Amino acid sequence: MAHLTVSVEYGLHCLLWLAGSGDKPLSSRDLADFQGISHSFLAKIFPKLEKAGIVQASGGVRGGYLLARAPEDISVLQIVDAIEGRKPLFDCQEIRGRCAVFGGAPPEWATDGVCAIHLVMLRAEKAMRDTLASQSLADIGQTVAKKAPSHFSSDVEGWITARLSGRLGKPSTSSSGEEVLS
Amino acid sequence: MAHLTVSVEYGLHCLLWLAGSGDKPLSSRDLADFQGISHSFLAKIFPKLEKAGIVQASGGVRGGYLLARAPEDISVLQIVDAIEGRKPLFDCQEIRGRCAVFGGAPPEWATDGVCAIHLVMLRAEKAMRDTLASQSLADIGQTVAKKAPSHFSSDVEGWITARLSGRLGKPSTSSSGEEVLS
DNA sequence: CATAATGCGGACAATATCAGTCCGCGTTAT
DNA sequence: ATAACGCGGACTGATATTGTCCGCATTATG
Ligand code: FES
Ligand code: FES
Numbered sequence: 001m002a003h004l005t006v007s008v009e010y011g012l013h014c015l016l017w018l019a020g021s022g023d024k025p026l027s028s029r030d031l032a033d034f035q036g037i038s039h040s041f042l043a044k045i046f047p048k049l050e051k052a053g054i055v056q057a058s059g060g061v062r063g064g065y066l067l068a069r070a071p072e073d074i075s076v077l078q079i080v081d082a083i084e085g086r087k088p089l090f091d092c093q094e095i096r097g098r099c100a101v102f103g104g105a106p107p108e109w110a111t112d113g114v115c116a117i118h119l120v121m122l123r124a125e126k127a128m129r130d131t132l133a134s135q136s137l138a139d140i141g142q143t144v145a146k147k148a149p150s151h152f153s154s155d156v157e158g159w160i161t162a163r164l165s166g167r168l169g170k171p172s173t174s175s176s177g178e179e180v181l182s
Numbered sequence: 183m184a185h186l187t188v189s190v191e192y193g194l195h196c197l198l199w200l201a202g203s204g205d206k207p208l209s210s211r212d213l214a215d216f217q218g219i220s221h222s223f224l225a226k227i228f229p230k231l232e233k234a235g236i237v238q239a240s241g242g243v244r245g246g247y248l249l250a251r252a253p254e255d256i257s258v259l260q261i262v263d264a265i266e267g268r269k270p271l272f273d274c275q276e277i278r279g280r281c282a283v284f285g286g287a288p289p290e291w292a293t294d295g296v297c298a299i300h301l302v303m304l305r306a307e308k309a310m311r312d313t314l315a316s317q318s319l320a321d322i323g324q325t326v327a328k329k330a331p332s333h334f335s336s337d338v339e340g341w342i343t344a345r346l347s348g349r350l351g352k353p354s355t356s357s358s359g360e361e362v363l364s
Numbered sequence: 365c366a367t368a369a370t371g372c373g374g375a376c377a378a379t380a381t382c383a384g385t386c387c388g389c390g391t392t393a394t
Numbered sequence: 395a396t397a398a399c400g401c402g403g404a405c406t407g408a409t410a411t412t413g414t415c416c417g418c419a420t421t422a423t424g
Contacts, residue, residue, distance in 0.1 A: 001380090003185030004272040004303060005411065012299045013277050027370065036280030041413050047372060060421030061369040076302055089310070090186040095195050098218030101337045109329055116325035117194045120258055120317045121186060127309040128271070135302045143298035147291055155283045183409095187382065209399065223384050229401060242392030243398040 003089065004080065010037055011045050011083050012076070012140070018055065019071040019141050020153075021160065025064030030163055045083060052082030062164075071138035077129055079137070089128065090121035185271065186262065192219055193227050193265050194258070194322070200237065201253040201323050202335075203342065207246030212345055227265060234264030244346075253320035259311055261319070271310065272303035 014031045028046050032039035046065060049055045056068040067074070096115050097106040114122065196213045210228050214221035228247060231237045238250040249256070278297050279288040296304065 001411070002270050002273045006273075006275055007412085008272070009275055009277055009299065016299075025370095029370080034282045035277055036282065037277065038413060040415075043371080044373090044413085050371085057371060058421085059369090059371050059419085060423090061367085062422060063370045063420090065371090088184050090190070091184045091188075093188055093191055095191055095217055095219065100216045100218065101334075101341050109331065112329075116322045117191065117198075119325070120314065120322060123317075124310045124313040127313040128306045131306040131309040132302065135305075140298045140302060143301070147294075149291065152283075159283050183382070189383085211399085220384060222386075225400080226384085226402090232400085239400060240392085241390085241398090241400050242394090243396090244393060245391090245399045247400090 003087070005084065007041075007045050007083050008080055010035075010042055011049060012079060012137075014042065014046075015049070015054070015067070015074070015079060015137055016141055016144065018065060018067050019137050020145075020156075023066065024160070024164075025058050025062070025066050026160070027064035030064065030160070033163075034159065048082050048085075049079070052078065054079060054082055067137075071141055072136050074137040075133045076135045076137070076140070077132035080132055089125035090118065092118040092121075185269070187266065189223075189227050189265050190262055192217075192224055193231060193261060194319075196224065196228075197231070197236070197249070197256070197261060197319055198323055198326065199338075200247060200249050201319055202327075202338075205248065206342070206346075207240050207244070207248050208342070209246035212246065212342070215345075216341065230264050230267075231261070234260065236261060236264055249319075253323055254318050256319040257315050258317045258319070258322070259314035262314060271307035272300065274300040274303075 013035060014028075017031060017034070018026060028043050029039050032042045046055065046057070050057045050065070053068050054074055055065045057063070057065055092115060094111065094115070097111045099106065099110070102110065195217060196210075199213060199216070200208060210225050211221050214224045228237065228239070232239045232247070235250050236256055237247045239245070239247055274297060276293065276297070279293045281288065281292070284292065
Protein backbone atom coordinates (compact mmCIF):
# COMPACT_ATOMS: atom_id res chain seq x y z
CA MET A 1 0.00 0.00 0.00
CA ALA A 2 0.97 3.57 0.12
CA HIS A 3 2.63 5.41 2.96
CA LEU A 4 -0.57 5.35 5.02
CA THR A 5 -1.60 1.72 5.16
CA VAL A 6 -4.95 -0.03 5.32
CA SER A 7 -4.44 -0.37 9.06
CA VAL A 8 -5.01 3.36 9.27
CA GLU A 9 -8.19 3.14 7.23
CA TYR A 10 -9.48 0.28 9.39
CA GLY A 11 -8.59 2.04 12.60
CA LEU A 12 -10.14 5.33 11.61
CA HIS A 13 -13.40 3.76 10.48
CA CYS A 14 -13.61 1.79 13.71
CA LEU A 15 -12.96 4.86 15.84
CA LEU A 16 -15.66 6.64 13.89
CA TRP A 17 -18.16 3.97 14.87
CA LEU A 18 -16.97 4.09 18.47
CA ALA A 19 -17.48 7.84 18.46
CA GLY A 20 -20.98 7.43 17.10
CA SER A 21 -22.03 4.64 19.40
CA GLY A 22 -22.71 5.68 22.99
CA ASP A 23 -20.90 4.29 26.02
CA LYS A 24 -21.55 0.65 25.20
CA PRO A 25 -18.24 -1.08 24.52
CA LEU A 26 -17.88 -2.55 21.05
CA SER A 27 -15.67 -5.56 20.62
CA SER A 28 -13.17 -5.85 17.81
CA ARG A 29 -15.19 -8.78 16.48
CA ASP A 30 -18.34 -6.68 16.34
CA LEU A 31 -16.51 -3.90 14.52
CA ALA A 32 -14.88 -6.29 12.08
CA ASP A 33 -18.08 -8.13 11.20
CA PHE A 34 -19.99 -4.89 11.02
CA GLN A 35 -17.61 -3.47 8.45
CA GLY A 36 -16.82 -6.66 6.59
CA ILE A 37 -13.12 -6.65 7.41
CA SER A 38 -10.78 -9.23 8.94
CA HIS A 39 -11.17 -9.63 12.66
CA SER A 40 -7.74 -11.20 13.09
CA PHE A 41 -6.11 -8.24 11.48
CA LEU A 42 -8.19 -5.67 13.29
CA ALA A 43 -7.24 -7.33 16.56
CA LYS A 44 -3.64 -6.33 15.89
CA ILE A 45 -4.52 -2.67 15.45
CA PHE A 46 -6.55 -2.00 18.58
CA PRO A 47 -3.81 -2.70 21.13
CA LYS A 48 -1.82 0.09 19.49
CA LEU A 49 -4.70 2.49 19.91
CA GLU A 50 -5.07 1.39 23.49
CA LYS A 51 -1.40 1.95 24.30
CA ALA A 52 -1.65 5.40 22.75
CA GLY A 53 -4.50 6.24 25.11
CA ILE A 54 -7.03 6.67 22.34
CA VAL A 55 -9.33 3.81 23.27
CA GLN A 56 -10.00 2.08 26.55
CA ALA A 57 -10.21 -1.71 26.63
CA SER A 58 -12.41 -3.77 28.92
CA GLY A 59 -11.92 -7.52 28.98
CA GLY A 60 -14.43 -10.17 29.73
CA VAL A 61 -17.58 -11.48 28.15
CA ARG A 62 -19.32 -8.16 27.46
CA GLY A 63 -16.11 -6.27 27.06
CA GLY A 64 -14.79 -4.28 24.15
CA TYR A 65 -13.47 -0.83 23.40
CA LEU A 66 -14.54 2.66 24.32
CA LEU A 67 -13.09 5.96 23.23
CA ALA A 68 -10.73 7.07 25.99
CA ARG A 69 -11.24 10.74 25.18
CA ALA A 70 -13.82 12.95 23.53
CA PRO A 71 -13.74 12.75 19.71
CA GLU A 72 -12.94 16.45 19.62
CA ASP A 73 -9.71 15.75 21.48
CA ILE A 74 -8.48 13.01 19.15
CA SER A 75 -6.68 14.27 16.07
CA VAL A 76 -6.21 12.22 12.94
CA LEU A 77 -2.49 12.62 13.35
CA GLN A 78 -2.56 11.00 16.78
CA ILE A 79 -4.41 8.02 15.32
CA VAL A 80 -2.04 7.68 12.38
CA ASP A 81 1.01 7.87 14.63
CA ALA A 82 -0.49 5.39 17.08
CA ILE A 83 -1.05 2.85 14.33
CA GLU A 84 1.98 3.42 12.12
CA GLY A 85 4.47 4.58 14.69
CA ARG A 86 5.82 7.91 13.42
CA LYS A 87 7.06 6.60 10.09
CA PRO A 88 9.16 9.28 8.33
CA LEU A 89 8.13 10.43 4.88
CA PHE A 90 11.70 10.38 3.66
CA ASP A 91 14.67 8.45 4.97
CA CYS A 92 17.94 10.25 4.23
CA GLN A 93 20.87 7.94 3.56
CA GLU A 94 23.46 10.72 3.88
CA ILE A 95 24.61 10.46 0.31
CA ARG A 96 26.36 13.80 0.57
CA GLY A 97 29.11 12.43 2.79
CA ARG A 98 30.17 9.84 0.24
CA CYS A 99 31.34 12.35 -2.34
CA ALA A 100 34.50 11.10 -4.02
CA VAL A 101 36.46 14.30 -3.48
CA PHE A 102 36.21 13.69 0.27
CA GLY A 103 37.95 10.34 -0.12
CA GLY A 104 36.02 8.59 2.61
CA ALA A 105 36.59 11.32 5.20
CA PRO A 106 33.97 14.03 4.67
CA PRO A 107 34.70 17.37 6.34
CA GLU A 108 32.25 18.57 8.95
CA TRP A 109 30.87 21.36 6.79
CA ALA A 110 29.59 18.68 4.41
CA THR A 111 27.75 16.57 6.95
CA ASP A 112 26.83 19.29 9.39
CA GLY A 113 23.14 19.93 9.91
CA VAL A 114 20.39 18.67 7.65
CA CYS A 115 20.97 18.16 3.94
CA ALA A 116 19.16 20.73 1.79
CA ILE A 117 17.22 17.98 0.06
CA HIS A 118 16.27 16.40 3.34
CA LEU A 119 15.14 19.79 4.57
CA VAL A 120 12.64 20.13 1.76
CA MET A 121 11.28 16.68 2.54
CA LEU A 122 10.98 17.51 6.22
CA ARG A 123 9.02 20.63 5.34
CA ALA A 124 6.71 18.57 3.14
CA GLU A 125 6.26 16.04 5.92
CA LYS A 126 5.46 18.79 8.38
CA ALA A 127 2.84 20.23 6.02
CA MET A 128 1.24 16.81 5.78
CA ARG A 129 1.30 16.24 9.51
CA ASP A 130 -0.04 19.70 10.25
CA THR A 131 -3.00 18.98 8.01
CA LEU A 132 -3.66 15.70 9.77
CA ALA A 133 -3.29 17.34 13.16
CA SER A 134 -5.83 20.01 12.27
CA GLN A 135 -8.63 17.50 11.84
CA SER A 136 -10.26 15.71 14.77
CA LEU A 137 -12.29 12.55 14.88
CA ALA A 138 -15.32 14.71 15.64
CA ASP A 139 -14.74 16.71 12.45
CA ILE A 140 -14.81 13.59 10.33
CA GLY A 141 -17.82 12.26 12.20
CA GLN A 142 -19.71 15.41 11.43
CA THR A 143 -18.97 15.08 7.73
CA VAL A 144 -20.20 11.51 7.53
CA ALA A 145 -23.28 12.24 9.64
CA LYS A 146 -24.35 14.86 7.12
CA LYS A 147 -24.48 12.31 4.33
CA ALA A 148 -26.45 9.56 6.06
CA PRO A 149 -30.28 9.61 5.98
CA SER A 150 -32.14 9.81 9.26
CA HIS A 151 -33.10 6.15 9.46
CA PHE A 152 -29.51 4.96 9.13
CA SER A 153 -28.62 5.71 12.74
CA SER A 154 -31.41 3.48 14.06
CA ASP A 155 -30.54 0.80 11.50
CA VAL A 156 -27.05 0.67 12.92
CA GLU A 157 -28.29 0.63 16.50
CA GLY A 158 -30.60 -2.23 15.59
CA TRP A 159 -27.76 -4.26 14.16
CA ILE A 160 -25.67 -3.65 17.28
CA THR A 161 -28.38 -4.62 19.76
CA ALA A 162 -29.29 -7.70 17.73
CA ARG A 163 -25.66 -8.62 17.76
CA LEU A 164 -25.26 -8.10 21.49
CA SER A 165 -28.41 -9.99 22.41
CA GLY A 166 -27.32 -12.84 20.20
CA ARG A 167 -24.40 -13.44 22.53
CA LEU A 168 -24.27 -15.47 25.68
CA GLY A 169 -27.23 -17.65 26.49
CA LYS A 170 -29.42 -16.69 23.57
CA PRO A 171 -28.25 -18.68 20.57
CA SER A 172 -31.67 -17.79 19.18
CA THR A 173 -32.41 -19.16 15.74
CA SER A 174 -33.24 -15.76 14.27
CA SER A 175 -31.38 -13.25 16.37
CA SER A 176 -28.39 -12.31 14.30
CA GLY A 177 -28.49 -10.65 10.93
CA GLU A 178 -25.70 -12.42 9.15
CA GLU A 179 -27.90 -14.31 6.71
CA VAL A 180 -28.41 -11.10 4.82
CA LEU A 181 -25.63 -11.83 2.38
CA SER A 182 -25.77 -14.89 0.12
CA MET B 183 12.06 2.68 2.80
CA ALA B 184 9.54 5.33 3.52
CA HIS B 185 7.07 6.78 1.09
CA LEU B 186 9.79 8.67 -0.75
CA THR B 187 12.40 6.09 -1.64
CA VAL B 188 16.17 6.21 -1.99
CA SER B 189 15.67 6.57 -5.73
CA VAL B 190 14.41 10.07 -5.05
CA GLU B 191 17.43 10.89 -2.94
CA TYR B 192 19.77 9.53 -5.60
CA GLY B 193 17.97 11.35 -8.39
CA LEU B 194 17.85 14.68 -6.60
CA HIS B 195 21.51 14.62 -5.66
CA CYS B 196 22.46 13.74 -9.23
CA LEU B 197 20.34 16.53 -10.64
CA LEU B 198 21.99 18.89 -8.22
CA TRP B 199 25.39 18.01 -9.60
CA LEU B 200 24.05 18.33 -13.12
CA ALA B 201 22.76 21.78 -12.28
CA GLY B 202 26.11 22.77 -10.84
CA SER B 203 28.22 21.41 -13.63
CA GLY B 204 28.13 23.40 -16.85
CA ASP B 205 27.02 22.07 -20.21
CA LYS B 206 29.36 19.08 -20.19
CA PRO B 207 27.29 15.91 -20.13
CA LEU B 208 27.85 13.71 -17.09
CA SER B 209 27.34 9.99 -17.48
CA SER B 210 25.42 7.94 -14.94
CA ARG B 211 28.66 6.08 -14.19
CA ASP B 212 30.45 9.32 -13.40
CA LEU B 213 27.65 10.44 -11.12
CA ALA B 214 27.47 7.08 -9.37
CA ASP B 215 31.18 6.81 -8.74
CA PHE B 216 31.36 10.44 -7.73
CA GLN B 217 28.74 9.96 -5.06
CA GLY B 218 29.64 6.44 -3.99
CA ILE B 219 26.34 4.90 -4.99
CA SER B 220 25.43 1.95 -7.19
CA HIS B 221 25.74 2.62 -10.89
CA SER B 222 23.43 -0.24 -11.86
CA PHE B 223 20.71 1.16 -9.70
CA LEU B 224 21.22 4.73 -10.78
CA ALA B 225 20.97 3.58 -14.37
CA LYS B 226 17.35 2.62 -13.71
CA ILE B 227 16.45 6.08 -12.45
CA PHE B 228 17.74 8.30 -15.21
CA PRO B 229 15.53 6.99 -18.01
CA LYS B 230 12.54 8.06 -15.91
CA LEU B 231 13.94 11.56 -15.62
CA GLU B 232 14.58 11.58 -19.33
CA LYS B 233 11.03 10.52 -20.20
CA ALA B 234 9.71 13.24 -17.92
CA GLY B 235 11.69 15.82 -19.85
CA ILE B 236 13.87 16.75 -16.91
CA VAL B 237 17.19 15.59 -18.33
CA GLN B 238 18.43 15.17 -21.86
CA ALA B 239 20.38 12.06 -22.77
CA SER B 240 23.16 11.85 -25.32
CA GLY B 241 24.49 8.46 -26.28
CA GLY B 242 27.94 7.58 -27.42
CA VAL B 243 31.35 7.51 -25.94
CA ARG B 244 31.39 11.03 -24.46
CA GLY B 245 27.66 11.04 -23.86
CA GLY B 246 25.74 11.46 -20.64
CA TYR B 247 23.01 13.62 -19.24
CA LEU B 248 22.25 17.30 -19.31
CA LEU B 249 19.50 19.20 -17.59
CA ALA B 250 16.74 19.67 -20.16
CA ARG B 251 15.51 22.84 -18.51
CA ALA B 252 16.82 25.59 -16.28
CA PRO B 253 17.07 24.52 -12.62
CA GLU B 254 14.62 27.28 -11.74
CA ASP B 255 11.99 25.57 -13.90
CA ILE B 256 12.34 22.13 -12.31
CA SER B 257 10.34 21.67 -9.13
CA VAL B 258 11.08 19.00 -6.58
CA LEU B 259 7.57 17.67 -7.10
CA GLN B 260 8.22 17.09 -10.78
CA ILE B 261 11.32 15.11 -9.94
CA VAL B 262 9.57 13.03 -7.30
CA ASP B 263 6.67 12.26 -9.62
CA ALA B 264 9.01 11.41 -12.46
CA ILE B 265 10.86 8.88 -10.33
CA GLU B 266 8.06 7.44 -8.22
CA GLY B 267 5.16 7.82 -10.59
CA ARG B 268 2.49 9.75 -8.69
CA LYS B 269 2.21 7.31 -5.81
CA PRO B 270 -0.80 8.21 -3.63
CA LEU B 271 -0.25 8.90 0.06
CA PHE B 272 -3.32 6.90 1.02
CA ASP B 273 -5.10 4.16 -0.86
CA CYS B 274 -8.78 3.99 0.09
CA GLN B 275 -10.22 0.47 0.05
CA GLU B 276 -13.83 1.68 0.21
CA ILE B 277 -14.53 0.10 3.57
CA ARG B 278 -17.65 2.20 3.97
CA GLY B 279 -19.58 0.22 1.36
CA ARG B 280 -19.13 -3.07 3.20
CA CYS B 281 -21.20 -2.04 6.23
CA ALA B 282 -23.31 -4.98 7.40
CA VAL B 283 -26.56 -3.04 7.46
CA PHE B 284 -26.25 -2.62 3.70
CA GLY B 285 -26.20 -6.39 3.24
CA GLY B 286 -23.82 -6.35 0.29
CA ALA B 287 -25.78 -3.73 -1.63
CA PRO B 288 -24.71 -0.31 -0.39
CA PRO B 289 -27.02 2.59 -1.30
CA GLU B 290 -25.59 5.35 -3.43
CA TRP B 291 -25.54 7.92 -0.63
CA ALA B 292 -23.02 5.69 1.16
CA THR B 293 -20.57 5.33 -1.70
CA ASP B 294 -21.16 8.66 -3.40
CA GLY B 295 -18.26 11.06 -3.56
CA VAL B 296 -15.10 10.78 -1.52
CA CYS B 297 -15.14 9.25 1.95
CA ALA B 298 -14.64 11.79 4.73
CA ILE B 299 -11.53 9.96 5.89
CA HIS B 300 -10.15 9.80 2.40
CA LEU B 301 -10.83 13.50 2.03
CA VAL B 302 -8.63 14.34 4.98
CA MET B 303 -5.85 12.21 3.53
CA LEU B 304 -6.18 13.88 0.15
CA ARG B 305 -5.86 17.27 1.81
CA ALA B 306 -2.74 16.11 3.63
CA GLU B 307 -1.31 14.79 0.39
CA LYS B 308 -2.05 18.07 -1.34
CA ALA B 309 -0.30 20.00 1.43
CA MET B 310 2.74 17.78 0.99
CA ARG B 311 2.75 18.11 -2.78
CA ASP B 312 2.27 21.86 -2.64
CA THR B 313 5.33 22.13 -0.45
CA LEU B 314 7.36 20.05 -2.87
CA ALA B 315 6.06 22.05 -5.82
CA SER B 316 7.10 25.32 -4.19
CA GLN B 317 10.77 24.39 -4.20
CA SER B 318 12.88 24.28 -7.33
CA LEU B 319 16.15 22.58 -8.05
CA ALA B 320 17.76 26.02 -8.13
CA ASP B 321 16.49 26.74 -4.62
CA ILE B 322 18.14 23.63 -3.24
CA GLY B 323 21.31 24.31 -5.19
CA GLN B 324 21.54 27.73 -3.62
CA THR B 325 21.26 26.27 -0.14
CA VAL B 326 24.05 23.75 -0.68
CA ALA B 327 26.28 26.30 -2.39
CA LYS B 328 26.14 28.48 0.72
CA LYS B 329 27.62 25.71 2.88
CA ALA B 330 30.53 24.69 0.69
CA PRO B 331 33.87 26.50 1.03
CA SER B 332 35.22 28.29 -2.01
CA HIS B 333 37.79 25.67 -2.98
CA PHE B 334 35.21 22.89 -3.13
CA SER B 335 33.88 23.92 -6.52
CA SER B 336 37.32 23.63 -8.14
CA ASP B 337 37.95 20.35 -6.31
CA VAL B 338 34.85 18.92 -7.94
CA GLU B 339 35.76 20.26 -11.34
CA GLY B 340 39.20 18.71 -10.93
CA TRP B 341 37.71 15.33 -10.19
CA ILE B 342 35.43 15.57 -13.20
CA THR B 343 38.13 16.55 -15.67
CA ALA B 344 40.48 13.90 -14.32
CA ARG B 345 37.72 11.40 -14.77
CA LEU B 346 36.93 12.48 -18.31
CA SER B 347 40.53 12.58 -19.43
CA GLY B 348 41.03 9.13 -17.94
CA ARG B 349 38.61 7.75 -20.50
CA LEU B 350 39.29 6.68 -24.06
CA GLY B 351 42.89 6.39 -25.11
CA LYS B 352 44.44 7.53 -21.87
CA PRO B 353 44.41 4.58 -19.49
CA SER B 354 47.09 6.52 -17.68
CA THR B 355 48.46 4.82 -14.61
CA SER B 356 47.71 7.72 -12.32
CA SER B 357 44.86 9.55 -13.97
CA SER B 358 41.84 8.58 -11.96
CA GLY B 359 41.35 9.24 -8.30
CA GLU B 360 39.79 6.00 -7.18
CA GLU B 361 42.70 4.80 -5.11
CA VAL B 362 41.87 7.41 -2.52
CA LEU B 363 39.81 5.01 -0.46
CA SER B 364 41.42 1.88 0.97
C1' DC C 365 -17.63 -22.02 40.41
C1' DA C 366 -17.81 -23.04 35.35
C1' DT C 367 -18.05 -21.01 31.10
C1' DA C 368 -17.86 -18.27 27.22
C1' DA C 369 -16.50 -14.08 25.27
C1' DT C 370 -13.08 -10.87 25.30
C1' DG C 371 -8.23 -8.53 24.86
C1' DC C 372 -3.27 -9.51 24.20
C1' DG C 373 0.69 -11.41 22.22
C1' DG C 374 3.61 -14.36 19.44
C1' DA C 375 4.52 -17.40 15.50
C1' DC C 376 3.70 -18.09 10.96
C1' DA C 377 2.71 -17.32 5.79
C1' DA C 378 1.60 -14.97 1.34
C1' DT C 379 2.30 -11.15 -1.30
C1' DA C 380 4.21 -6.77 -2.82
C1' DT C 381 7.61 -3.41 -3.10
C1' DC C 382 12.27 -1.88 -2.86
C1' DA C 383 17.08 -2.01 -3.78
C1' DG C 384 20.32 -3.76 -6.44
C1' DT C 385 22.74 -6.87 -9.95
C1' DC C 386 23.56 -8.63 -14.46
C1' DC C 387 23.35 -9.03 -19.24
C1' DG C 388 22.47 -7.86 -24.01
C1' DC C 389 21.04 -4.53 -27.47
C1' DG C 390 21.58 -0.35 -30.34
C1' DT C 391 23.91 4.16 -30.74
C1' DT C 392 27.71 7.30 -31.27
C1' DA C 393 32.07 9.88 -30.90
C1' DT C 394 36.79 8.90 -31.53
C1' DA D 395 36.44 -0.79 -35.38
C1' DT D 396 35.93 0.02 -30.82
C1' DA D 397 34.96 1.57 -26.43
C1' DA D 398 31.83 4.09 -23.82
C1' DC D 399 27.37 5.26 -23.41
C1' DG D 400 21.86 4.91 -22.73
C1' DC D 401 18.05 1.65 -22.55
C1' DG D 402 15.49 -2.24 -21.13
C1' DG D 403 14.39 -6.77 -19.27
C1' DA D 404 15.23 -10.70 -16.18
C1' DC D 405 16.61 -11.86 -11.99
C1' DT D 406 17.62 -11.84 -6.70
C1' DG D 407 17.55 -10.72 -1.71
C1' DA D 408 15.64 -7.98 1.93
C1' DT D 409 11.98 -5.87 4.06
C1' DA D 410 7.14 -4.37 4.92
C1' DT D 411 2.43 -5.23 4.52
C1' DT D 412 -1.64 -8.01 5.32
C1' DG D 413 -3.31 -11.40 7.11
C1' DT D 414 -4.15 -16.22 9.80
C1' DC D 415 -3.90 -19.08 13.80
C1' DC D 416 -3.13 -20.45 18.38
C1' DG D 417 -2.68 -20.09 23.37
C1' DC D 418 -2.93 -17.37 27.62
C1' DA D 419 -5.00 -14.33 31.18
C1' DT D 420 -9.07 -11.75 32.41
C1' DT D 421 -13.87 -11.03 33.48
C1' DA D 422 -18.93 -10.64 33.40
C1' DT D 423 -22.67 -13.85 33.45
C1' DG D 424 -25.31 -17.98 34.69
S1 FES E 1 22.25 13.34 1.91
FE1 FES E 1 20.26 12.47 2.14
S2 FES E 1 19.03 13.94 1.11
FE2 FES E 1 21.06 14.79 0.84
S1 FES F 1 -13.91 3.99 2.82
FE1 FES F 1 -11.75 4.23 2.51
S2 FES F 1 -11.32 5.86 3.88
FE2 FES F 1 -13.46 5.58 4.20
